[in-house]
Amino acid sequence: MDGHLLSWVLFTPLIGMAVLLLIPAERKNLIRLWANIAALAGFLVSLPLVFRFDKDASGFQFVEKADWIPALGVKYMIGIDGISLLLVMLTTVIGCIAILSSWNAIQDRVKEYYAMFLLQQTGIIGVFVSLDFFLFFVFWEVVLVPMYFIIGVWGGPRKLYAAIKFFIYTLAGGALMLLGILTLYFEHFKQFGYYTFEISELMKLNLSPVMEQWVFWAFFIGFAIKVPMFPFHTWLPDAHVEAPTAGSVVLASVLLKMGTYGFIRFSLPLLPKASVNAAIVQVLVALSLIGIIYGALVSLMQQDWKKLVAYSSVSHLGFCTLGIFALNPNGLAGSVIQQINHGISTGMLFLVVGIAYERRHTRDFKEFGGLGHVMPVYAIVAAIAMLSSAGLPLLNGFIGEFTILQGAFEANRAWAAIAVTGIIFGAAYLLWMYQRTMLGQITNPKNLRLPDLSFRELATFLPLIAWAIWIGVYPQPHFAVLEKPVAQIVERVRPDYFQKPVQQAEAPRAAEVAR
Amino acid sequence: MNPMWIDTLFFYFFALLVLGGGVATITCKSAVHSAISLIVSMVGVAGLFLLQHAEFLFAVQIVLYIGGVMVLFLFVIMLVNLDESMQMRQFNRQWLLAVAAVIAAGVQAVWLLSKPADLPAAVPQVPGGPGNVQRVADVLFSQYLLPFEIASVLLLAAVIGSVVMAKKRL
Amino acid sequence: MSYYTAQDHFVLVPAIMLALFGCAVFLFDFLIFPSPKQRKYLLFFLVLGLVFAGAGLWQQQSFLMSHGIPEITAFRGTLTVDSFALFFNWIFLAASFIVAIVSYRYLETENEHHGEYYGLILLANCGMFFLATGTDLITLFVGLELMALCFYIMVGFLRGDKRSNEAALKYLLLGAFSSGFLVYGFSVMYGLSGSTRLREVAISLATRGLWDPLVFLALATTAVGLLFKVSAVPFHMWAPDAYEGAPTPITAYLSVASKAASFAFLVRIFLGPLAASREIWEPLLSAVALATLTVGNLAALSQTNVKRLLAYSSISHAGFILLGLIAGNVTGITGVAVYMLVYTFMNLGAFIVLVALRRKNIIGDDMDDISGLMRKSPAHAVLMLIFLCSLAGIPPTAGFLGKYYIFLALVETQHYVLAVAAAVYTAVAVYYYFRIVRSMFVSETTDKLPVASSFGLRLALGVTGVMTLLIGIYPEPFLRLAQSTTSLVR
Amino acid sequence: MHPITTTHYLILSAALLAIGAVGVLIRRNIIIMLMSIELILNAVNINLIAFSRHYQDVIGQVFAIFVITVAVAEAAVGLGILIALFRNKATVQADEVEILKW
Structure with a gap:
């Protein structure tokens, strides 16, 4: 097991799914129990990654490499650095929670539901650990089918529309991305005389700037749809709103990160010339800023609780892409931290919405109000979720947003200024949301007898709350694992960056301030 | 009489049979008339075979094609009651379009072919x-x-x- | 001078076996008048014929490999066994086998269970052998007609069903029409070279100018004929009707084996005699491929009959395969071979699920008939999902590999516009494939009758399902085999 | 008068091909469509024989024999299918053969 730790992390959910398929469909509780065990096992297996991870080592760790399709030069090659470590851990944690949260919510076709979920877990982890572009693409697409079913079978009234929209958007982006990948693959053959998809090999390429730009845009479409960045975001509200609670949680917390991860892992290091191209950076930053403001403004206008949370994702992910294209250590590290934060806080918010929906079968704000009186524990949990999302100091959101703003400020003051307004709007809609649901008097008699959180429901929140506070109070370990990989990427994209001594001193300071 | 001259005359005669029979085949309303026109066209083709000294093909054309296939056609025409199908529309709605397209293509082909074809030189036949x-x-x-x-x-x-x-x- | 050498025999063995066992099936059926129960011996004959043909192919394959020679020719260059021919012949045999074993139950349900059917499958396969192996215009033409003729009859095999009659007649009319054009092109090719051997034709055509009128005439008429055969737009109109009306196993056979044979034929002609006029046909074929993708995908969007939907989807797949030929380099031709291989299994699989849905009084090819399949028979639904994902090109199923090769070839030859168009259409295709998925998994079932099942059906579904996944997950041996087919590219 | 060359035959066969193609495309009567296909195949044969004459060989004639064989086979099967169709038509009383809609 030792040499193949990462493979175990990757395939534990799949093994769990295979066993699950053997359980007869009538034994619903056994299926639920087994799915939870499998998800928990997935998390436990991934824990050693944290302890054995060497934050001072550069490059990838836990690397496994084997030939898969030698005829094409495709390898089964996986490994993680600090960035992937955080995202893998986020995936295993959120996976556990999402599966636990659906115990009562899913009553129909239980077996298929959990099978899809476990399959999806493997797909997502695969995306984050692949070091071979072909393998990456395979996992990237594998994620689509289970999500299609989770939305399309167990979703809300417009589930079919939402599911196919999600699917087609992502697949179209993926197909164009594939063309970009193949261009690199072929260029590598031209320059080095052999075919490979290995990312470290592809990094050695020397492309003409024009070709880099074309490939960049091909990648951009694939990743930007997944993030989603501003003009490509329209699938997201539909998918989020129609998906079952656990689906929304995984979609928001983990699936969206595949896009930002793609930018960090592939677009920047593989296409450094295009990534520093002023025009491209400006376009991407502009789209990020539009996303931040637009997402926040649209959230302000929502009458539907879940839609509000969905649009808030557009805004938060705007921060992540802004951080990436600030192209400095603060921006990048902040972006990764913010991705984790968004996973934690938005995950919690969706769980909060899901619990209310499970009890009342509505998400209209008008139906709620004063829930804090009947469900005090719930209200506290919701408050933590809301505040962490709004970026209150001592909670996780603050750390991420602050570091991103630092990075943005360093790159261009105007960007930071615009982004700050996004934070203000963000605080506004979140507080308003809280006020409309939890505070005040109970206006609707139906809300008088709602039961408070059960132990199981509370258990879904506790790990996330703990993590949120951990990042908020003591983010240092997180920044520590990010330091090396982020520095490497910046070094690769802007080779001159670290030669300026002033800014070199600034990088560690950022983490210090954040603390 | 000049044999070349006779050849030419026969060629045009048979060509007339072939094309005239062909046009009549596709324009006749009645299937029986079409079949008879087709026979005429095929006799023309058989004549061309003879002109080209393909005697065996000539025989095959007459015996097999005209004798066999056309009898088959006529047989089926008689077997299948065509009275009612005679009442139906005989031409497609887009027939004008189709004719125009095909004639355009045909004219193009004829124009392409109008230059003498420079085929590879043939091996002269050993007499006798x-x-x-x-x-x-x-x-x-x-x-x-x-x-x-x-x-x-x-x-x-x-x-x-x-x-x-x-x-x-x- | 001997007319029939040992080498000739060695090359011809598979075809002899197919034809002989085909005749055996006819004779057994005719002389013994088997009762319905005895008809399973016909199936036995058929499988035996395929096994013997496969043994012959295997010998040829191992001969080629052990001697390290690229090809064996026979009948003075009329037949050429090379890796390309062998690869496609394996596809034909696999398709024939799978189609035959699912037909048994289907024909009984249709009440048209006759021995001739099995004989015709073998003879059609025999025709395909000559299409993939032939390197002589006359042999190719006669082989093509042998295959086509068997298909005309099989498409119309449900004689009591008007849809089937009409499909057969339409297929025959347009098939014969296209054959006429094709053979017209062949006659001009013969005229240009004085020979019917592809190699000599290619040499003669190459010495003439690019815009030589006769070469152009040969190219135009041949291309029309060939594009008809592979149902490329604008010569596709026969396909949806023929597919819909034919007995479902034959639809599967038609869409897979006949298409594979036609593509083998098309590739041989375009990379052989017509290779010199590449400058002319490349833009033409690009336009045709784009139109094929467009029409196939867009028309499939609005279909409510699953068989018809799959017919349009198979038109769009033809567009994809044409793209491989347009790229025309080693990757492109490997792509054509790989695509054809994966297409065979995934498309057969999808149609076999439809075969299983044909039960008493239920035709089973409407979108409503497939709805709620997940509740009725999860195994069929999951298999269908795999086939559809593969058809849509989603990894790790085999279909992705085919698309991958086509994309790679296009990128490699810098046909970026075509590549982007093809990429966009893969997304469009998801929409209609997943309409079927939606119907299976989300909608409620409309009838209570269980899905038809027989040993043959289960075996066929198993084989196609396993192959669709296996080629996707561990493609190495199949790719090696496909990569050896590129000897055609010079 | 000019002597008759291979070109004359080529033009004649191209014209016959065009006539046959028009016939298939515009007629709705199945039997006449089948006949039009015979016209196309005859055009092919004219071509083949002309080339055969030009090369002074008989390959073209052999080719033509095969073309005729195929034409006969196609016609036989086509007419067989037609009979099956009309038999059904008589029993199901369909007004019109739908197939010619394309």
């Missing part, structure tokens, strides 16, 4: 060689033995197929 039938047989059963055998399988399939299709109960 074997007759046409023998030569055809020689080539057919040596060089083209394989397609000949495949054709036998093809005909088997055709026989089985038409029986399967046309018989009431198998």
Whole structure:
């Protein structure tokens, strides 16, 4: 097991799914129990990654490499650095929670539901650990089918529309991305005389700037749809709103990160010339800023609780892409931290919405109000979720947003200024949301007898709350694992960056301030 | 009389038969008339074969094509009651379009071909060689033995197929 | 001079076996008048014929490999066994086998269970052998007609069903029409070279100018004929009707084996005699491929009959395969071979699920008939999902590999516009494939009758399902095999 | 008068091909469509014989024999299918053969 730790992390959910398929469909509780065990096992297996991870080592760790399709030069090659470590851990944690949260919510076709979920877990982890572009693409697409079913079978009234929209958007982006990948693959053959998809090999390429730009845009479409960045975001509200609670949680917390991860892992290091191209950076930053403001403004206008949370994702992910294209250590590290934060806080918010929906079968704000009186524990949990999302100091959101703003400020003051307004709007809609649901008097008699959180429901929140506070109070370990990989990427994209001594001193300071 | 002159005359005569028969085949309203026009056209083709010294083909054309296939056609026309199909529309709605397109393509082809074709020089025939039938047989059963055998399988399939299709109960 | 050498025999063995066992099936059926129960011996004959043909192919394959020679020719260059021919012949045999074993139950349900059917499958396969192996215009033409003729009959095999009759007639009319054009092109090719051997034709055509009128005439008419055969737009109109009306196993056979044979034929002609006029046909074929993708995908969007939907989807797949030929380099031709291989299994699989849905009084090819399949028979639904994902090109199923090769070839030859168009259409295709998925998994079932099942059906579904996944997950041996087919590219 | 060359035959066959193609495309009567296909195949044969004459060989004539064989086979099967169709038509009383809609 030792040499193949990462493979175990990757395939534990799949093994769990295979066993699950053997359980007869009538034994619903056994299926639920087994799915939870499998998800928990997935998390436990991934824990050693944290302890054995060497934050001072550069490059990838836990690397496994084997030939898969030698005829094409495709390898089964996986490994993680600090960035992937955080995202893998986020995936295993959120996976556990999402599966636990659906115990009562899913009553129909239980077996298929959990099978899809476990399959999806493997797909997502695969995306984050692949070091071979072909393998990456395979996992990237594998994620689509289970999500299609989770939305399309167990979703809300417009589930079919939402599911196919999600699917087609992502697949179209993926197909164009594939063309970009193949261009690199072929260029590598031209320059080095052999075919490979290995990312470290592809990094050695020397492309003409024009070709880099074309490939960049091909990648951009694939990743930007997944993030989603501003003009490509329209699938997201539909998918989020129609998906079952656990689906929304995984979609928001983990699936969206595949896009930002793609930018960090592939677009920047593989296409450094295009990534520093002023025009491209400006376009991407502009789209990020539009996303931040637009997402926040649209959230302000929502009458539907879940839609509000969905649009808030557009805004938060705007921060992540802004951080990436600030192209400095603060921006990048902040972006990764913010991705984790968004996973934690938005995950919690969706769980909060899901619990209310499970009890009342509505998400209209008008139906709620004063829930804090009947469900005090719930209200506290919701408050933590809301505040962490709004970026209150001592909670996780603050750390991420602050570091991103630092990075943005360093790159261009105007960007930071615009982004700050996004934070203000963000605080506004979140507080308003809280006020409309939890505070005040109970206006609707139906809300008088709602039961408070059960132990199981509370258990879904506790790990996330703990993590949120951990990042908020003591983010240092997180920044520590990010330091090396982020520095490497910046070094690769802007080779001159670290030669300026002033800014070199600034990088560690950022983490210090954040603390 | 100049034999060249006769050749030319015959060519135009047979060409007239071929094309006239062809046009009549596709324009006649009645299937029986079409079939008879087709026979005329085929006789023209047979004549062209004779002009080109393909005597064996001439015989095949007359016996097999005109004698066999056309009898088959006429037989089916008689068998299938065509009275009611005579009442139906005989031409497609887009017939004008189709005619225009095909004629355009045809004119183009004719124009393309109007220059004398510069085909590779032929090997002159040794005078006093074997007759046409023998030569055809020689080539057919040596060089083209394989397609000949495949054709036998093809005909088997055709026989089985038409029986399967046309018989009431198998 | 001997007319039939040992080498000739060695090359011809598979075809002899197919034809002989075909005749054996006819004779057994005719002389013994088997009762319905005895008809399973016909199936036995058929499988035996395929096994013997496969043994012959295997010998040829191992001969080629052990001697390290690229090809064996026979009948003075009329037949050429090379890796390309062998690869496609394996596809034909696999398709024939799978189609035959699912037909048994289907024909009984249709009440048209006759021995001729099995014989015709073998003879059609025999025709395909000559299409993939032939390197002589006459042999190719006669082989093509042998295959086509068997298909005309099989498409119309449900004689009591008007849809089937009409499909057969339409297929025959347009098939014969296209054959006429094709053979017209062949006659011009012969005229240009004085020979019917592809190699000599290619040499003669190459010495003439690019815009030589006769070469152009040959190219135009041949291309029309060939594009008809592979149902490329604008010569596709026969396909949806023929597919819909034919007995479902034959639809599967038609869409897979006949298409594979036609593509083998098309590739041989375009990379052989017509290779010199590449400058002319490349833009033409690009336009045709784009139109094929467009029409196939867009028309499939609005279909409510699953068979018809799959017919349009198979038109769009033809567009994809044409793209491989347009790229025309080693990757492109490997792509054509790989695509054809994966297409065979995934498309057969999808149609076999439809075969299983044909039960008493239920035709089973409407979108409503497939709805709620997940509740009725999860195994069929999951298999269908795999086939559809593969058809849509989603990894790790085999279909992705085919698309991958086509994309790679296009990128490699810098046909970026075509590549982007093809990429966009893969997304469009998801929409209609997943309409079927939606119907299976989300909608409620409309009838209570269980899905038809027989040993043959289960075996066929198993084989196609396993192959679809296996080629996707461990493609190495199949790719090696496909990569050896590129000897055609010079 | 000019002597008749291979070109004359080529033009004649191209014209016959065009006539046959028009016939298939515009007629709705199945039997006449089948006949039009025969016209196309005859055009092919004219071509083949002309070339055969030009080369002074008989390959073209052999080819023509195969074309005729195929034409006969196609016609036989086509007419068989037609009979099956009309038999059904008589029993199901359909007004019109739908197939010619394309």
